[in-house]
Amino acid sequence: MANYCCGCGRCTVGAVTGPLMLITLGVLFALDQFGRWGFRETWPVLLIVYGVTRAVAYIVPAHNGR
Numbered sequence: 001m002a003n004y005c006c007g008c009g010r011c012t013v014g015a016v017t018g019p020l021m022l023i024t025l026g027v028l029f030a031l032d033q034f035g036r037w038g039f040r041e042t043w044p045v046l047l048i049v050y051g052v053t054r055a056v057a058y059i060v061p062a063h064n065g066r
């Protein structure tokens with residue numbers, strides 16, 4: 001796991017990515033259980049969420065301009 005975080009945007013995004021994926025997974029399972037969408041239809045959302053975090057990590061400044 002990521003123990004190192006210097007506080008810059010990129011490290012923050014990196015630290016948030018894991019929990020965010022778990023939260024997304026939980027929401028998808030909840031939808032599978034209680035909603036109208038099965039996990040079979042919603043799983044690509046995980047790829048989208050992960051892709052967005054990679055894009056944001058690329059855009060935000062890293063390590064205070066280094």
Ligand SMILES: [Zn+2]
Nearest residue numbers: 006008011063
């Ligand atoms: Zn950093």
